[in-house]
Amino acid sequence: MTRPYSTEPIRYRAYNNKNIDALPQFRNLGPEQRRAIQAVSHVLPFRVNNYVADNLIDWDDIPCDPMFQLTFPQEGMLSADDFERIRDLLDRDAPQDRVKEVVDDIRRRLNPHPAGQMELNVPSIDGVRQTGMQHKYRETMLFFPSQGQTCHAYCTYCFRWAQFVGMDDLKFANSEAASLERYVRSHPEVRDVLFTGGDPMIMRTGVLESYIRPLLEIDSLHTIRIGTKALAWWPYRFVTDTDADALLRLFDDVVDSGKHLAVMSHYSHPRELAPEIARTAVRRIQTTGATIRSQAPLIRQVNDRPDTWAAMWQKQVDLGIIPYYMFVERDTGPRQYFDVPLHRAYDVFTRAVRQVSGLGRTVRGPSMSCTPGKVVVDGIVDIDGERVFALKFLQGRDPDWVNRLFFAKYDEDASWIDDLEPAFADRFFFEDDGRPFQPARWRHFAVYAGAKSRGKGTPEISRQNRS
């Protein structure tokens, strides 16, 4: 494996299931492995680029290499039946519409939009649902710019995989900078806007700027966050791409306007921080006054060892990056291939966090981004002779839930909140008993201008957020 200890520009080249034969390293894989990759990539998104292939994947350690697992689809990501169905169709050179029918059927069974993100949390302006926005937590709204709904490479575990597979009804995005500005202006409770995707850093600087600049005039907005994996998948975006300098000037302007600019960087493995170009990208961003925070899910086959996380957090602290979240893999896509039981996730987190100093312990986890909010596994304890998970809301659809502890029966096999049963009670306190799931307090803040002007008593945002 060669590593680019130079920061000389290289040309971006993407590979997917149509042109992957052109990647030299792919041609060296065995025929069964190539067929499996072809079959699974008909269902799940697949994209790798020359930087990742040449510098992050250890081709002498295939198929176990974590970066290979992170980017190349594997047979086990589909059920045995589904895998055989697809491979059989491809082997028989079946008509495209028949392949598509089967592929669509499989995709719909993979829970393409977890945590109700297609139905819940979608705000409206003048009664029109804004499909590229989500307003789940009072202070933070998410914006999905339509030009940012791809990535420089795709993670095989991607929880937003449905964004990339060309099923229009499974996609949400918004190209209206004016709608974004209007919504944020009319919702002073929104302090943070998170640009997300896909990867907003796939956009040209001018496009990103057209969304960001109008927000700089809004006093009630404090923070602009950009969720990205470009620091790992294509760090040249911040160093040598033709508009890299313009991007940093935009970052300068955001910081000069008095807003906090947070680059929410998705790092899955310490190897992503090794190349000099990746470190140079970090340093360049930091010169603008922006902060970089790191987050990633805990994934079997990729980063399910404490030492991996400890090494990654230590490198991040060395570089001035703030470790932020370890997530639990979401209940979507090829989850059965990647998921780690909650008790193990807690153990990995605990043993990793013990290895870093206090500066690395800014990280929180293992956290589930689920329908009611962000729920962290805070402990496994015995109470009155019963073993339980201690869970805590880090974020809640109702702000009153934040920092609230609750308990679930210990279950060796549980890997998501839906697998858990309440301990010491009939139901979790947030479960719908006609009251708690309605974000009652939030309603006071969510003054929806359109609803108000039409004389409606209940702001639209509140109704959208009921489960």
Ligand code: SF4
């Ligand atoms: S960078 Fe994020 S959105 Fe893009 S493929 Fe990876 S997990 Fe999905």
